[in-house]
Amino acid sequence: AKSTTTSAPIKPALTKKGSGSKSPLRAGAFTNTSMPTTLELPMTPEGCVKITSWNVSGLNASLKKGFKSYIKAEDADVICLQEHKVSQPLMNLVDPKTYPFSWWGFEKDKKGYAGVVVFSKTTPINVTAGLPTHPDPDCTKGRIVTLEYPTCFVLGSYVPNAGQGLVRLKERMVWDVALKEWLLQIKAKDKHIIWTGDLNVCHKPIDLRNPTTNTRTPGFTNEERAGFSAILDKVDLVDTFREIQGEGEDAGGQYSYFSYRFQCRVKGIGWRLDYFVTDKELYKDRVVESAIREECYGASDHVPVVLVLKGAL
Amino acid sequence: AKSTTTSAPIKPALTKKGSGSKSPLRAGAFTNTSMPTTLELPMTPEGCVKITSWNVSGLNASLKKGFKSYIKAEDADVICLQEHKVSQPLMNLVDPKTYPFSWWGFEKDKKGYAGVVVFSKTTPINVTAGLPTHPDPDCTKGRIVTLEYPTCFVLGSYVPNAGQGLVRLKERMVWDVALKEWLLQIKAKDKHIIWTGDLNVCHKPIDLRNPTTNTRTPGFTNEERAGFSAILDKVDLVDTFREIQGEGEDAGGQYSYFSYRFQCRVKGIGWRLDYFVTDKELYKDRVVESAIREECYGASDHVPVVLVLKGAL
């Protein structure tokens, strides 16, 4: 499954690639609607670690549609999954020898809803379930986990959706504030921060295909965008993918989510909802690549995103 | 779709056929699990009418699995369907020119549940929705309709299931009594009676593959069997299929329902739940055939049953 032909340079992503105009379909864009039968992904470069984040939109369904082929092909050091939607840990989802550490989070009192899980090749020093700074921390345990490694914190998260008609926009804003507080608390511990997951926000117009018609759609309201901006500003973090790609004319058109409805995938109508957000030092000194695995569509309505870092976690 | 090669004799079914031993699979038994791609069924004999009854287990699903090919191949004069599970009439389910009459019954306050519908080439004199003799007649309108034709009443029905753990066995017994009363009322009008549908009962051990292990399973309790017996006795009706086939060693093994579970279809583990029950005079003088369309499996967990009658309705 793994390609042995690629021996990536240390900073490949910093040479922008795969981007294109905002025209209906970027040149060479992927429009497959099911997982490719053979999946070859670049090896993790020597001396680097790779983290992947993927909203699987239901593990049981994803398993039938190529989940494992992606996991094997990517061979990430840390795997963060969102919306597993199972009510018990699934065994042998990943090879337990390769990933001795796993942590499952479940939504309180709502079976088959949300849920995050992380796997890791190395065992973290410490694990924090949920958002301790949230007014109702118990209700966040299915949505976020903080893994402490020697050099950094890795946060795998599934940020609450504001809901149809924005009925849960207030709860979302409460979450954003609580998360900001939590990030400030762990930042005080003088370790690097890697915040990943389905953040359920498009930060800027460049991050979705149709910004003008979606200003009151969950994920692109001013409130959510401001909430995200505030976190980046106050905690002094950067959106690694955007930082690398820039905001120029040719930087758009790469998305991590394509609605199952209206044939959005084939039409290239997507949203960038899945991120790797890091502190600036880590970004500057250690980030090698921040990429969207757009070709890995079909086992979910989201595709995985990956971050490659120099050094160890 | 219709076969023009068959010119059936007037009383074909009275020569028993298709029956066999109760051994795991009857010789020549159908074990297809999806609708046959080409479906040829005998034409209605000259001077006869044909009625079909079919529990479709969800019309929308059935439509995707060959519903229309059966309807066309059978070309019945009256079509009685049960468990349509839609909340509004579906248009063009059958050709409205061929079947100018239709009547839809919906379960009160329970969308996507039960529901009967009838189509007829000739328009009945009178239509009675539901069971007027029932303590709560409104709650029976999704389950039974009585069509009055010049020479007979045709009742299309979906008899309430006693439920898991027999939690609704009492309601079922109330229904059975109410139906008996209703049949006695219409019998007083000196017309023939044809009661059809998914009657949700196996009358005798011969009517299901595993009688001994199912004495407390809904559909084969003493209470339900006695309720059915009482109707036949008190209203003086006969189970046409059993009357023709008899109760001998070779008469079993023909079923109208095969659970989706446990590969019952392939194993030939079935139940005869769908009937044509008539008054004895009609049976003696006019019934030509009472058959189970066992080959028409796959668009539902039930197969259609048909009755062929001499003369007009």
Place this chain on the structure above:
DNA sequence: CGTGCAATG
């Protein structure tokens, strides 16, 4: 247009 659940059979 998908995921999951719950009720129903």
Place this chain on the structure above:
DNA sequence: CATTGCACG
């Protein structure tokens, strides 16, 4: 092992 509606996205 199917069907449906529902909540959610």
